Amino acid sequence: MYPRDFFTYKSRNDNANFTEHLFDNSWGDKSKGGYETLKAGINKYFPYVWANISAKRGINSAKKRWNTFTKIGFNRRKSCQKKMIIVMQNLKFGGAEKILITFLNRFDREKYTVNLILHTKEGELINEVPPDVSIKGIVPVDNGKLINKIKRSIFFKLSKYFPIILKICLNVYLGSADINIAYMEGITTKIVSFLKGPKVAWVHTDLENNSWTDVFFKNLDDQKNTYEKFKKIVFVSEGGKTAFNxxxxxxxxxxxxxxxxxxxxVQIEKKAKIVDNDFNKWAKKTENTVRLISVGRTDPVKRYGLLIKAVTKMIDRNESVTLTIIGDGQDTHKLIDLATGYNCFYFVGFKENPLPYVKKE
Structure with missing residues (x-):
């Protein structure tokens, strides 16, 4: 047993600190009153604030803690971090979605906090979102339920015909940010146009020939005026920029x-080494051929029919070639019918990791 003054007077203990002893007993959680519980909560959940206050009151251990925070810039980090909102339609497997995942894994976490907003919170790639990125959905998934259909319809009507109401609702739900990014055309661009603060729009496609976004706007002028609200418009290719203009x-x-x-x-090389049984069977069947690989949705805009016709001409010239299409879409069955009669086409469907196939090309 130690006498009480052992912890408070240096005459009894060289490491004693009366101020620290006194302050710990008034600031810690030894007493369970409301005020003491509040202070204990500040110590636990806001260590920077607690260390700052404690250091100013002469607590030696808190001074050391405060100096550590100062060295790593903790006292300025939160105030310097900028909040970024990124809006995406969903995280179903696709090119733009995969690129977004790459960005989410690589952004500067010292400078930004990122909130990912999905029009519908669904898709195979949601599991690849880093844990420090928060995810919110806006409308329910279209799973066939009547109530979800009604909610989706209301959102669509508001965005198109009553934008003021939707603008108010979105700003309350999502809050403000230092920068708002629409990472896809169409509904995501419409959503971000309603948000407060600087806005950036990403364009991944040829909007002149692939006009799938038009349905989200009343007319062409409405879509044009929406883009006028953005501080920057980013294109992933010169062709996309030309088509936009x-x-x-x-x-x-x-x-x-x-x-x-x-x-x-780094990720490409890592994932290219991960194979499954389907890959091994495919590799054996396509052995000793020139392997052509295409990864993407089998939608009309991709024009896979032209590729299949080109390969059939190569086969007719007795060239040893195979074409493997990785991906699903609305044209899959049409393309399979088009390839009927030839044994050089392989439709392997959606693959979460297509890189081993690409590596074998």
Whole structure:
């Protein structure tokens, strides 16, 4: 047993600190009153605040803690971090979605906190979102339930015909941010146009020939005026930029920039080594052939029919070639019918990791 003054007077203990002893007993959780519980909570959940206050009151251990926070810049980190909202339609498997995952794994966490907002919170790639990125959905998934259909319809009508109401609701639900990014055309661009703060729109496709976004706007002028609200419009290719300007003449031309999609070499090399039984069977069947691989949705805009016709001509010339299409879409059955009569086509469907196939090309 130690006498009480052992912990408070240096005459009894060289490490004694009366101020620390006194302060710990008034600031800690030894007493369970409301005020003491509040202070204990500040110590637990806001260590920077607790260390700052404690250090100013002469607590030696808190001074050391405060100095540590200061060295790593903790006292400035939260105030310096910028909040970024990124809006995406969903995280179903696709090119833009995969690129977004690459960005979410690589952004500077010292400078930004990222909130990912999905029009519908669904998709195979949700599991690949880093744990420090929060995810919110706006409308329910279209799973056939009547109530979900009604909610989705209401959202669509509000965005198209009563934008003021939706603008108020979205800003209350999502809050403000230092920068808002629409990472896809169409409904995501419409959503971000309603948010407060600087806005950036990403364009991944040829909007002149692939006009799938038009349904989300009342007319062409409505879509054009939406893009006018953005501080920057980013295109992933020069072709996409040209098509945009052909469709929306004289729209934010001084705010356009081309940024090519990033490539994560480390992840590509890692995933290319992960194979399954389907891959091994495919590799054996296509052995000793020139392997052509295409990864993407089998939708009309991809024009896979032209590729299949080109390969059939090569086969007719007795060339040893196989074409493997990785992906699903609305044209899959049409393409299979088009390839009937040839044994050089392989439709392997959706693959979460298509890289081993690409590596064998």
């Amino acid at each position: 052909n469709k929306f003449k004289n729209t934010a031309q001084d705010r356009q920039v081309v940024i090519h999609n990033p490539i994560d070499n």
